[in-house]
Amino acid sequence: MTDAIKHVELSATELSKQFNRRKIFRDLTFTVENGEVFGITGKNGSGKSTLLRILAGVLTPNSGSVAFHVDGAVIDHEKIIDIMGYAAPYLMLYEEFTALENIRFFSEVRGLPFDADKARGLLERVGLSPERRDVVHNYSSGMKQRLKLIFAILHHPPFLFLDEPTTNLDKDGIEVVYSLIEEQRKHGCVLVATNDASDIARCDRLLDVTTGAVSEGGR
Amino acid sequence: MKTMRAVWAIFLKDVRSEVRTRYAVNALLMFVITTLAVIMFSLAGEVISSSAQAGILWVVMFFAAMSGLSRSFVSEEERGTTFTLQLCAGPLGVYFGKLLFNVVLVILLNIVIVVLYLLTMDQFVINQPGLFWLVIFLGSLGLAASTTIIAAIIAKASSKGTLFPVLSFPILLPLLMAGIDATKLAVEDNVWDAAWPNLQILGAYIVVVVTASYMLFDYVWKD
Amino acid sequence: MKSTSSWWKYLLLVWIAFWSAVGIVLPIAGNLADLAYLKQVNAPGEIQVKINIDHSQPAEFDREEGMFVFQGTDGGGRTATFYVPSKPEGFDQAQSLLVEARYDEERHGVRICQVVDVDPGLTLPYIPGLEERARIIFFHVPMAWMTVIAFLVSMWYGIAYLRKHDLEDDMKSANAAGLGLLFCLLATVTGSIWAKFNWGSFWNWDPRETSIFVLLLIYGAFFALRSAIEVEEKRARLSAVYTILAFVTVPFFIFIMPRILPGLHPGSADDTSGGPVMSAGGLNAVMRVILYSLLAGFIVLFAWLMNVRNRVSRLLVRTDFEA
Numbered sequence: 001m002t003d004a005i006k007h008v009e010l011s012a013t014e015l016s017k018q019f020n021r022r023k024i025f026r027d028l029t030f031t032v033e034n035g036e037v038f039g040i041t042g043k044n045g046s047g048k049s050t051l052l053r054i055l056a057g058v059l060t061p062n063s064g065s066v067a068f069h070v071d072g073a074v075i076d077h078e079k080i081i082d083i084m085g086y087a088a089p090y091l092m093l094y095e096e097f098t099a100l101e102n103i104r105f106f107s108e109v110r111g112l113p114f115d116a117d118k119a120r121g122l123l124e125r126v127g128l129s130p131e132r133r134d135v136v137h138n139y140s141s142g143m144k145q146r147l148k149l150i151f152a153i154l155h156h157p158p159f160l161f162l163d164e165p166t167t168n169l170d171k172d173g174i175e176v177v178y179s180l181i182e183e184q185r186k187h188g189c190v191l192v193a194t195n196d197a198s199d200i201a202r203c204d205r206l207l208d209v210t211t212g213a214v215s216e217g218g219r
Numbered sequence: 220m221k222t223m224r225a226v227w228a229i230f231l232k233d234v235r236s237e238v239r240t241r242y243a244v245n246a247l248l249m250f251v252i253t254t255l256a257v258i259m260f261s262l263a264g265e266v267i268s269s270s271a272q273a274g275i276l277w278v279v280m281f282f283a284a285m286s287g288l289s290r291s292f293v294s295e296e297e298r299g300t301t302f303t304l305q306l307c308a309g310p311l312g313v314y315f316g317k318l319l320f321n322v323v324l325v326i327l328l329n330i331v332i333v334v335l336y337l338l339t340m341d342q343f344v345i346n347q348p349g350l351f352w353l354v355i356f357l358g359s360l361g362l363a364a365s366t367t368i369i370a371a372i373i374a375k376a377s378s379k380g381t382l383f384p385v386l387s388f389p390i391l392l393p394l395l396m397a398g399i400d401a402t403k404l405a406v407e408d409n410v411w412d413a414a415w416p417n418l419q420i421l422g423a424y425i426v427v428v429v430t431a432s433y434m435l436f437d438y439v440w441k442d
Numbered sequence: 443m444k445s446t447s448s449w450w451k452y453l454l455l456v457w458i459a460f461w462s463a464v465g466i467v468l469p470i471a472g473n474l475a476d477l478a479y480l481k482q483v484n485a486p487g488e489i490q491v492k493i494n495i496d497h498s499q500p501a502e503f504d505r506e507e508g509m510f511v512f513q514g515t516d517g518g519g520r521t522a523t524f525y526v527p528s529k530p531e532g533f534d535q536a537q538s539l540l541v542e543a544r545y546d547e548e549r550h551g552v553r554i555c556q557v558v559d560v561d562p563g564l565t566l567p568y569i570p571g572l573e574e575r576a577r578i579i580f581f582h583v584p585m586a587w588m589t590v591i592a593f594l595v596s597m598w599y600g601i602a603y604l605r606k607h608d609l610e611d612d613m614k615s616a617n618a619a620g621l622g623l624l625f626c627l628l629a630t631v632t633g634s635i636w637a638k639f640n641w642g643s644f645w646n647w648d649p650r651e652t653s654i655f656v657l658l659l660i661y662g663a664f665f666a667l668r669s670a671i672e673v674e675e676k677r678a679r680l681s682a683v684y685t686i687l688a689f690v691t692v693p694f695f696i697f698i699m700p701r702i703l704p705g706l707h708p709g710s711a712d713d714t715s716g717g718p719v720m721s722a723g724g725l726n727a728v729m730r731v732i733l734y735s736l737l738a739g740f741i742v743l744f745a746w747l748m749n750v751r752n753r754v755s756r757l758l759v760r761t762d763f764e765a
Contacts, residue, residue, distance in 0.1 A: 020674050021609075056306065059441070060442075081306060081307060090302065091303055091306070092298055093300070094298075097239075105231075109225045109232075109304075109308045109312065365691075376671045377672070386684065388659060389659040389660045389688060390687060427690050427691065431690045438604055438679050
């Protein structure tokens with residue numbers, strides 16, 4: 001279904017969030033369109049991950065709104081999970097299952113038919129093919145991070161949310177992430193929350209969560 | 220249709236996970252066996268009334284449910300996979316998937332409890348098996364319905380273990396009272412008509428709790 | 443800080459004190475139907491009865507009987523012949539009498555044992571089985587109603603929170619529940635004391651007692667849940683959900699079970715007086731006025747306490763925030 005999409009757009013309007021009356025960030029307004037890699041930066045604790053969660057619709061902002069547009073139509077709140085992929089260090093996988101079983105569950109729960117060949121292709125791509133039948137519990141954190149990338153792109157979402165995508169990864173792994181980002185640019189957009197200089201170098205525009213200012217990125 | 224597939228996928232995932240880890244099943248079986256053993260010791264062959272028999276049976280079923288049914292959501296929260304599920308499944312799929320798993324678990328559990336109870340308690344004779352099993356079935360559905368939503372609530376709180384029965388008991392009391400009364404009637408060989416008001420209460424209870432949970436689950440599930 | 447006028451607070455306290463005093467002081471008086479009922483159930487005893495003297499009929503000392511005999515009616519329009527050992531003081535001017543009397547089998551009349559009051563004012567009705575203990579209604583029933591009202595208020599603000607995500611609503615919800623817990627405890631205690639004197643023990647697991655116990659448990663669970671959640675938004679959301687969940691399941695207790703199950707409490711399924719005391723003819727106008735006046739007083743008291751607690755909560759939040 002994603003192949004037919006021509007134009008996607010994510011717009012955030014005056015987003016504010018506080019926890020227990022402590023302000024995290026205030027009045028963030030920005031728009032991300034297809035073909036873009038949008039970087040979200042800010043020092044530790046400035047609310048990068050909180051912002052990503054709010055954009056993904058799993059956390060409610062105190063004020064402001066988020067709207068997803070696909071080909072001009074606003075996407076219903078319940079349908080956001082179908083058009084959005086998410087990978088983050090704090091995202092946990094089912095560790096008692098193998099990589100293949102995890103992929104199988106994520107396909108089925110999204111209502112997609114499980115395609116063994118496709119799953120193998122994805123595992124090959126992130127370099128987990130030899131360990132595909134090992135339980136995730138025995139994986140290193142870098143290997144888990146690679147599997148999380150599959151979780152994010154399994155359903156070809158037009159919106160890809162990556163929170164510190166290169167943490168725990170070796171050089172090969174980082175290359176995989178960058179190739180995924182470049183590929184995603186062709187059929188959607190990417191939001192990357194990061195402070196890593198080489199990640200930032202890939203971004204078209206950058207948002208500073210603390211000040212709310214949007215600037216040109218390193219690309 | 221998509222939701223149905225998500226429900227089934229989550230149910231299967233929980234079943235496979237349970238088969239692999241035996242986390243809930245082992246603890247539950249041990250709980251049931253020890254509880255029944257304590258009851259047998261304390262009764263020491265004494266003859267007790269049918270209402271006391273029905274009451275004890277429901278006490279075992281209630282506390283067994285309290286010890287095992289919160290796993291469905293607490294395990295997701297403990298493993299940190301709640302966020303993962305939020306990203307790949309809608310709230311309806313999650314709720315009904317977990318409900319289905321709890322329903323199956325509690326029905327199997329209650330069958331085991333009743334069978335063990337029959338084996339260890341000679342004086343416990345079911346005179347109306349049809350009515351009796353219908354009551355156990357409806358009671359299981361009700362137990363699963365209310366504990367699923369309470370489990371979703373306490374998964375987000377600290378001191379989950381103690382909070383679960385504290386929050387569940389007042390909500391479950393109508394079910395327990397109707398269930399105990401109907402079980403007593405089934406044991407005493409009463410006609411179905413006598414138990415009819417209780418069956419109505421059990422049925423209405425299930426419908427009310429599932430409907431309310433369905434409407435409220437979104438608020439519990441989202442952070 | 444602006445000063446707020448407090449005259450209505452004094453008025454409220456005087457109002458509650460006044461109607462409480464009226465509820466305690468007014469005598470309980472039955473009518474001729476109550477005497478007939480006592481005779482019917484073979485429990486002939488003396489009760490207080492209020493009678494109107496019929497001065498159009500002859501009233502004189504009957505030497506044969508050795509009694510002063512006169513005709514009279516009660517509030518319900520029933521007539522009877524009354525026998526009293528001596529002519530009551532001020533009989534000729536009196537319109538009505540408050541007397542201790544019983545049904546007299548031999549004479550088929552009413553035997554007056556003692557004249558309590560001449561031309562009594564307002565009286566409370568005689569309720570068989572309750573008698574003087576009926577006065578608990580003035581406190582117990584408003585407390586029980588306030589418990590439910592506070593619960594509804596708490597849920598109302600809980601729903602408001604779920605709709606608008608305003609922590610102010612959650613604070614009000616918790617404050618209403620706190621007051622509800624207080625009223626619930628008072629209803630339980632007053633009911634329990636009454637049960638000791640009417641049914642013989644403090645707790646009997648009557649369906650009505652079970653229902654107030656469940657409400658107590660729900661209030662307890664509500665606060666246990668709140669204290670177990672750190673994040674305010676999460677606490678607000680989950681406790682609102684729990685309140686609603688409790689609301690959809692407790693009606694089984696408060697409204698259905700006590701009325702379909704046999705029990706001791708007035709208004710149970712096997713209560714021959716038919717329905718709760720509240721709706722039956724058991725209460726007369728005076729009793730209703732006192733009851734509803736006290737209920738209104740307690741509702742205003744609740745609103746006032748709510749307001750005070752909300753202001754305290756706001757100050758606490760502000761000091762927390764500034765600290």
